[in-house]
Amino acid sequence: MRKLHSFSGGIHPPEHKEQSTREPIAQASLASRLIVPLQQHMGAVGDPLVRKGQRVLKGQPLAAAAGAFSAATHAPTSGMVSALELHPAPHPSGLLALCAVIEPDGEDRWTEHSPLDWRNADPQATLARLRDGGVVGLGGAVFPTAVKARGNGRPVDTLIINGGECEPYITCDDMLMRERAPEISRGIEILQRLTGAREVVVGIEDNKPEAVAAMEAACGASAIPIQVEPVPTLYPAGGEKQLIKVITGREVPSRGLPAEVGVVCFNVATVYAVYRAVELGEPMVSRVVTVTGNVHAPRNFECLLGTPVGELAALAGPCVDTDGFIMGGPLMGFPLPSDAVPVVKATNCVIASSEALFPKPPPPMPCIRCGRCAEACPAGLQPMDLYWFAKAHNLAKAEEFSLFDCIECGCCDYVCPSHIPLVQYYKFAKGEIRTLAQEKETADRARRRHEFRQYRQDREKQERAARLASRAPGAKKAPATPEALAESQEAE
């Protein structure tokens, strides 16, 4: 048993997990049409590889990875591409994303599978398989897994598999570990080889005893030593930096990456997708999603990407007073703009909401500087100061007080007796800072372009003047340059 460490802050909200873990994972039925955003990952998006009217097979690429920091997107079933069009994406802003709309033919016919003999393959080939197989972080960040598995060019000694799943209501990782632990342990072996980590630890909150037992049995039979470590249940123990702190005692530096302290961390669902992409040769076309909240039969479903949320939620029987859907958990998730938005790689949970389940909070009151938010903050921040800076639009000060170390966990919101929606202020301030930085970058680029044009025009003017002077009667013969020759030929 290893010595565990603790992180500062954290809260114990009611878990609401038991409702969706009573039944095994079910296969979601095929939707009437699938709406597949071509970008479901962080990084560049490739051009569409299909056109309207084209027939596709399940697993056929819809868009290739655009360079190293990217991932491909695939058809989740066989059928016809009926449109390539902008469609509301599952995003708080309801922004539009380019999507391939697929009318399923009902046959669910795969492209040819090409399993990779990863033990004997060049690691670069395995990384390319992850990128081309569309594997990204399924814990929410959707960071391309092939990029992370390189450790950002830094040596990694510890590989951590994140089975924390600390947010209330969400149980998809728990059920995946209970039911598919042997496959997850194969995925861990692949990632251990890619990262070269000497030590491998699976961190699971101790409120998931069945998952711990299943993972212990599977990892015990693995070809490499894998330690399964139950960690104390405390939200947000499943946060990447928090889990690394608990397991290794190492602090990821402010705005830094885990690789800077020799660690790389993958979510268990990502590891399962790694196994499928490499050993089975199956690109990422589905994921397990928890459907819970104000529904009659909460459950986890293996769901094709692109399935409209409304069609998935219908399988769990939403109650009549359902007034919307939340993607993610109640603390870090966001209300969906409509139930027509599709399930994407980042969709771990869909919660049907109602006034009774999530009553409107009372109107915010002034901050009384009680300090509870600072006690609860797992990032060691001063949330009330960040709130004041964001409210006063003092963005420089907010940045100076480590605004970007905020993981938007919502612990401060949860404990605030004045019901101030603190996280909304942080999201707003971050958005403003990013927009300003973008505007500055655009203006700098335009200025550099203008300065270069000015410089080129001045130089051309000087060269022309020099040439004319060299041709004047009595002028010394100037050395011949290709430009001067061309000009003199033109003049003749």
Ligand code: SF4
């Ligand atoms: S918990 Fe709320 S009221 Fe208390 S200091 Fe923080 S922001 Fe102010």
Ligand code: SF4
């Ligand atoms: S949302 Fe940000 S400021 Fe609030 S507790 Fe979490 S990390 Fe701290």
